């Protein structure tokens with residue numbers, strides 16, 4: 325658990341889920357949008373740092389919740405968990421959006437250097453000096469805890485784009501660098517959604533009265549934009565494409581199991597369980613939170629495969645050589661979704677065969693089942709929720 329109380333081990337995630345269970349039904353539907361302020365987010369689960377790293381999976385969360393509530397009572401909570409899968413599946417089928425966003429971000433950073441006006445407005449935002457009470461307080465909460473309530477994130481992004489007139493790409497990067505649950509799909513695509521780029525023409529405009537009411541009068545912002553100018557010169561939405569091809573692990577090949585912050589419960593995967601794992605390694609995390617979660621994942625994996633050599637952190641450039649030295653003919657990791665970890669590791673897919681070590685990935689049934697319904701709007705996935713939850717966990 326972090327100092328601010330966010331679960332970063334599998335045991336803490338299950339404990340948090342257990343204590344949240346009574347709230348996951350109708351109370352969640354009624355109260356989830358209330359932002360109570362730093363340290364008081366009792367109406368939401370605060371599970372995102374754990375599920376983002378798959379210390380606990382979406383399937384496990386939903387199965388546990390539905391053992392206590394029927395789907396009608398827990399519909400809101402369950403569908404929020406599906407939003408995570410939706411964003412992930414949607415991006416996976418439009419992978420070019422990630423490098424396009426990264427390139428646009430670099431262009432916006434260059435614009436900061438070139439335009440004093442833009443730079444000053446950006447500095448005021450990131451230094452919590454805009455004079456907009458809720459916005460400045462959310463920057464401070466984010467800096468201290470690494471977390472913002474979902475509803476606050478929506479207001480924050482809307483004020484950033486429409487009131488402060490700042491590029492959404494800079495806002496998405498600002499949040500991504502600070503969030504304890506930073507996730508390429510949920511973050512980038514939520515910013516696009518607020519900006520009006522996901523559902524064409526539909527923007528999210530923050531409203532002062534609603535902010536007052538949802539924060540129990542803690543904030544009374546003035547000067548918020550009343551109209552939204554959609555950033556039309558921004559990234560075009562590509563058509564959906566097939567999920568990228570990947571090599572599945574050979575069930576009898578000596579294996580180096582690789583843990584990354586994308587999935588830290590390999591021992592729960594059916595596909596992994598049968599593999600002859602000879603060595604276990606992880607790549608270094610991006611921040612202290614990743615490292616805490618990684619330590620927990622490594623400890624469990626090394627217990628689950630006691631015969632394997634626990635190598636600890638390995639530089640990506642040395643992975644294939646380490647696997648070879650450990651007598652392994654394949655490196656196996658969980659499917660790497662679009663994002664920084666895949667950016668670093670994907671070159672090994674090409675390099676592996678030339679070095680006599682295949683780079684292979686196992687995929688959760690959850691992703692295999694949900695992603696085909698993530699090609700259009702969320703509604704198409706929401707319709708399938710009853711059938712998907714009946715299929716059970718993977």
Ligand SMILES: Cc1cc2nc3c(=O)[nH]c(=O)nc-3n(C[C@H](O)[C@H](O)[C@H](O)COP(=O)(O)OP(=O)(O)OC[C@H]3O[C@@H](n4cnc5c(N)ncnc54)[C@H](O)[C@@H]3O)c2cc1C
Pocket residue numbers: 356368369370371372373375376404405406407408409411472473474475477478481499500503505506507508510511512514515518
């Ligand atoms: C601008 C913006 C940026 C965001 N960036 C991220 C991010 O980088 N990483 C991230 O994990 N989430 C992100 N979200 C989604 C959401 O805000 C968080 O997942 C949620 O606040 C986590 O808190 P919780 O676990 O208490 O949620 P709860 O309300 O308890 O929801 C339960 C679970 O459902 C999922 N979930 C809930 N709401 C959403 C949502 N809107 N989108 C996707 N999944 C959701 C999460 O896995 C969450 O743990 C972002 C939302 C916005 C509007």
